[in-house]
Amino acid sequence: MTADGYCILKIDDVIYAKYKIKDIIGKGMYGEVFRVEEIATLEKLALKVIKGIDKYKRSAESELDILKVLRYHDVEGTQGCITLLQDFNHGNHVCMLFPIYGPSLFEFLRLNSYQPYPLFQIQSICQQLLKAIAFIHSLNIIHTDIKPENILFVHDQFTVEQNSSTLGHYRLMNNTKIVLIDFGTAVYNSQHNYQSIVSTRYYRPPEVILKLGWTFACDIWAVGCISVELFTGKLLFKTHDDIEHLALMEKILGAFP
Numbered sequence: 001m002t003a004d005g006y007c008i009l010k011i012d013d014v015i016y017a018k019y020k021i022k023d024i025i026g027k028g029m030y031g032e033v034f035r036v037e038e039i040a041t042l043e044k045l046a047l048k049v050i051k052g053i054d055k056y057k058r059s060a061e062s063e064l065d066i067l068k069v070l071r072y073h074d075v076e077g078t079q080g081c082i083t084l085l086q087d088f089n090h091g092n093h094v095c096m097l098f099p100i101y102g103p104s105l106f107e108f109l110r111l112n113s114y115q116p117y118p119l120f121q122i123q124s125i126c127q128q129l130l131k132a133i134a135f136i137h138s139l140n141i142i143h144t145d146i147k148p149e150n151i152l153f154v155h156d157q158f159t160v161e162q163n164s165s166t167l168g169h170y171r172l173m174n175n176t177k178i179v180l181i182d183f184g185t186a187v188y189n190s191q192h193n194y195q196s197i198v199s200t201r202y203y204r205p206p207e208v209i210l211k212l213g214w215t216f217a218c219d220i221w222a223v224g225c226i227s228v229e230l231f232t233g234k235l236l237f238k239t240h241d242d243i244e245h246l247a248l249m250e251k252i253l254g255a256f257p
Helices: 052-074 104-111 121-140 217-232 240-251
Strands: 017-025 032-039 044-050 086-089 092-101 151-153 157-164 170-173 178-180
Touching: 017 044, 032 178, 044 052, 052 092, 086 157, 104 151, 104 170, 104 178, 121 217
Parallel strands: none
Antiparallel strands: 017 032, 032 044, 044 092, 086 092, 151 178, 157 170
């Protein structure tokens, strides 16, 4: 383990006697995600390896609990949430195995030079996202961090077309099927601190900023912010300051009741 808690893994290392490390997909404050190959089948999968630090391990155990509840209630994987395939410990590190998915909504927007998504694709994405949220809410679970980075396309194939407005080119996803990921900050509605700060800044609802208490609606607010971002290619509330954030809300939506 490194000094800051990351698991020491190299390309071609074998973990859990079943999976060979192929490359790293991402790295965050919680740990790292690796592309791995199951040795027996050669199937490519995603392995999330949590830092070997107590607070991250506790958070991972909470995430695993919720992922297992989602899996139990969605055996066929039709509700639009990430599917946990397996979990195990590697030394001092909690590991979670998932299918490999395509790019996130944000990553594809960035690769497309922040050109807006077509309206018909936004409709499809938001419909699926609302279905996934309705599913987790029916289980008394609040995601609390819905944002474009946490919504992945299932597939990664796209076509390149000409933009008639700019005469440039843009990428168009061939299939807009999505999954909601990262339940690391998800909570049960009956088991959270209603005054705590949740949601990534740009997608944070007013009741969280004002510390009025929050519940399921914080997930729905995020969907509204995301839908506008996909339609315009720009953040709806681009700020890092509470007062400015609230002022932008009033400017766009009108005075608070």
